[in-house]
Amino acid sequence: MTASVVMLSPVVPSTSLKDRYRLARYPLAHKGMSEVWPAHDALLDRPVIVKFVAATDLDLVRRFRREALLTARLDHPGVPAVYDLGEHAGHPYSVLQKINGVALSDLVAEHGPLPIGWVAAIGAQISSVLLAAQQLGLVHRDIKPSNAMLEPSGAVKVLDFGLAAIPDDDRYSRITQSGQALGTIGYMAPEQILGQPTDHRADLYGLGATLFDLLTGSPPFDDLTTMTTVRQQVAATPPRPATLRPETPAALDDLVHALLAPTPDDRPDSAADVYRVLAPLAANLPPIPGVLDESVTAVQAYAAIVGRTPPHHGATVAPVREPSDVELEQAVRQAEQMQAAGEFRAAARQWRRLAEHRARQHGDDDPQVFDLRLRAARTHLALGEHDRAVRQLTTLLEGRERVDGPEHPAVRELREEIARLSAERAGSLPLPQQYAPDADR
Incomplete structure (x- = not known):
């Protein structure tokens, strides 16, 4: 300074x-x-x-x-x-x-690494902001966890455009502040560190570093000194979050690794490409105690309808591709393997994800949608989440009664299962072995 x-x-x-x-x-x-x-x-x-x-x-x-x-x-x-x-x-x-929310840096400090669905949901929202900035030719140049906030509705706000520039507009292209780095070491792109021209891909680098932080609880580059941190950013092979968090989906691991590439040409071309990877992963979001509203907020209700609007012709963000039948069969086997290995939380999320894919193609009343949601609900029993499982089963019962009538065999069987679980919850019967949580979990 x-x-x-x-x-x-x-x-x-x-x-x-x-x-x-x-x-x-x-x-x-x-x-x-x-x-x-x-x-x-x-x-x-x-x-x-x-x-x-x-x-x-x-x-x-x-x-x-x-x-x-x-x-x-x-x-x-x-x-x-x-x-x-x-x-x-x-x-x-x-x-x-006025933004009522918590900075992502504070969120990680308090809760540790975030659920993968939330990492994807937050990243997808930031990438949509970067897409709007890209369309203006604007580069933020300081994307990092402390410059984004999560509101109680689950909405994300990107803050602090103090380093932003529009390279092609003389009114907004220059920024001179001798003695200070234009960005934050560990999150600023290598081309910023080296004083080279920047474009929207510098913001994608910052997003990649932010996603790494949200996934692992630590920055991707955080050495003992500023000099060694800079050296890692400019010359080292980008880290992979899966090395610190093995359950990171391969698509997300590959995306973060590509976003952190030292050379801009090796990063994704556009924020729209990043969005396409993150959006399908932003599903089955668990509650974050003390941060998110438990009830549906006005923002959520509004966004849910806007999200159904088909993109205009020529829109840069393509609709999410539905998986093929072969991919669905593979995903079902994967969920079954997770369940057999005692990975009940991951299995429940997989069952719900499969159910939502099937529902988009065939509607909520499709029998296979019912079966997939039933398997998801039962998996929560293995996690000891009895009340959550019974709530989901009750919702399924109401939907199945509406479609098939109260005397359908599947409806009667589900009604009896809910009654049995309610009795077990009251202590009159032991929990069946197939629902017992794994002893090591």
């Missing part, structure tokens, strides 16, 4: 900006040369975030204004909205949408 940069406190608590935005008593955070304050918009009666430049360096001020303009141009639900831009006591500020 140069000696000319002087840190100042731009405001005092409870300051009112434009007689409209009243700051809270304490700042929310200090991020580099910026201060972030919670505030209240008196005109529209809503909470907002106010971000100030807390320094007098002209380069920092220009960078700050550019960040606000670029963020405002990127109209995407995964990016906080910019409400206003102003100046107070010589310090520019922006007024942003």
Whole structure:
């Protein structure tokens, strides 16, 4: 950092900006040369975030204004909205949408490596933001876990466009800040480290490093010194998350490995290619206690319908390909092998995934869909998740009664099974051996 940069406190608590935005008593955070304050918009009666430049360096001020303009141009639900831009006591500020969520870095610190479905779901959302940025020619240049937040609805917001640039637009292409690295070591692409031109593939590198972190609980490059970390990023073979987390699906392991390639040409061509790999893996998402709402939120309800809308002709994101009959048979055998090996959690997810594939092709009332969901529900008994299994079985019973009637043999058998399990839960009968959890689990 140069000696000319002087840190100042731009405001005092409870300051009112434009007689409209009243700051809270304490700042929310200090991020580099910026201060972030919670505030209240008196005109529209809503909470907002106010971000100030807390320094007098002209380069920092220009960078700050550019960040606000670029963020405002990127109209995407995964990016906080910019409400206003102003100046107070010589310090520019922006007024942003308040995000209620947890940073991915804090999420991993608290919960450890995330469930694979959630890693894929988070990555797919970030890749959709990067796709929108790519369509604008915008490069974020600082994708990392601390620059994305997970909201209680499960939605992801990508933050901090302070290093963003549009290389083909002179108004947004230059960023000068001598003495500081333009990015975060361990997550910034090798071409950024080397001061070479960057494009959207630099953001894909940051996404790959973020996915590695979410999968393993640690950054892909984190050596004892900055110099050795940089050397690994620029010259070493990219790591594979499966070496630290063997259950990582091969498709996800290969994707992360490719995203971390030192040379941009060896990475995927587009965020759309990344999305196509991640979207099918973002299924059967388990709850994250204390982070996600347990009930269906308005955002989830809205997104569920939007997700059914077919893409327009020529859209860059192709629909997910359904597996062939041979692939489905292989997946069924794989689930059976998982169950036989005592990998009940993985087996349950596989059964549900197969059921959803079959339902998309043949509808929820298809008998094979029922059988696959039945196997998934029964697998939860082996995990000791009795209540969850009974809830799923009861839902299946209601659907099967509607289709086949209350006296169908399969309906009567399922009704008797639920009654028996309820009695066992009450303690009147021992748990049958076929449902007993593995002794070593």
